[in-house]
Amino acid sequence: KQEVTQIPAALSVPEGENLVLNCSFTDSAIYNLQWFRQDPGKGLTSLLLIQSSQREQTSGRLNASLDKSSGRSTLYIAASQPGDSATYLCAVKGSGAGGTSYGKLTFGQGTILTVHP
Amino acid sequence: NAGVTQTPKFRVLKTGQSMTLLCAQDMNHEYMYWYRQDPGMGLRLIHYSVGEGTTAKGEVPDGYNVSRLKKQNFLLGLESAAPSQTSVYFCASSYSNPYNEQFFGPGTRLTVL
Numbered sequence: 001k002q003e004v005t006q007i008p009a010a011l012s013v014p015e016g017e018n019l020v021l022n023c024s025f026t027d028s029a030i031y032n033l034q035w036f037r038q039d040p041g042k043g044l045t046s047l048l049l050i051q052s053s054q055r056e057q058t059s060g061r062l063n064a065s066l067d068k069s070s071g072r073s074t075l076y077i078a079a080s081q082p083g084d085s086a087t088y089l090c091a092v093k094g095s096g097a098g099g100t101s102y103g104k105l106t107f108g109q110g111t112i113l114t115v116h117p
Numbered sequence: 118n119a120g121v122t123q124t125p126k127f128r129v130l131k132t133g134q135s136m137t138l139l140c141a142q143d144m145n146h147e148y149m150y151w152y153r154q155d156p157g158m159g160l161r162l163i164h165y166s167v168g169e170g171t172t173a174k175g176e177v178p179d180g181y182n183v184s185r186l187k188k189q190n191f192l193l194g195l196e197s198a199a200p201s202q203t204s205v206y207f208c209a210s211s212y213s214n215p216y217n218e219q220f221f222g223p224g225t226r227l228t229v230l
Contacts, residue, residue, distance in 0.1 A: 031215045043223040051216055107160040
């Protein structure tokens, strides 16, 4: 059974810092990995999608990497801003025995990020 | 393009009452999903559909039923609500290609008293 773990559970940083959020998964048989942002009381906004064949994806100040063989992904946020404060979730879409083509996502518990001025 | 929409946004039920949550998407996606999000448990898949007229169980299907009579709509029903069903419910959709991303709706916050 696929399990996804995110470390740290919570992170508080001053504005302007570069930071890294970590995601690990137990089954490397995946189609892709998706990073989401969730603001309090809101839905999930997709930030980056990395296919299993890719090593990284970039969008603005965000860079996500994927090391499928070791079951790890990182989300790097450059020059953090108070507006980046949110919960960040990673989710993997399994392709092995625990996954199917219908696209079941397995989510981590999330990292709560606070960027203070 | 509204993306994925959900109604209602909030609802309070008494134990034993029934209700239906509606999810609609305008992206012509084949696949649709219902998840629930609970503190400490993350998001878990309740039911999903791979096309109009089809539904299947996810990880936590007990106490819920679903229907997909039209491609753009996916309904989640609670026949007899229980306090354990207090949660935030998210609908998502995607193309049938497993390499595509899932798009999520804004959620429905349900409280069962």
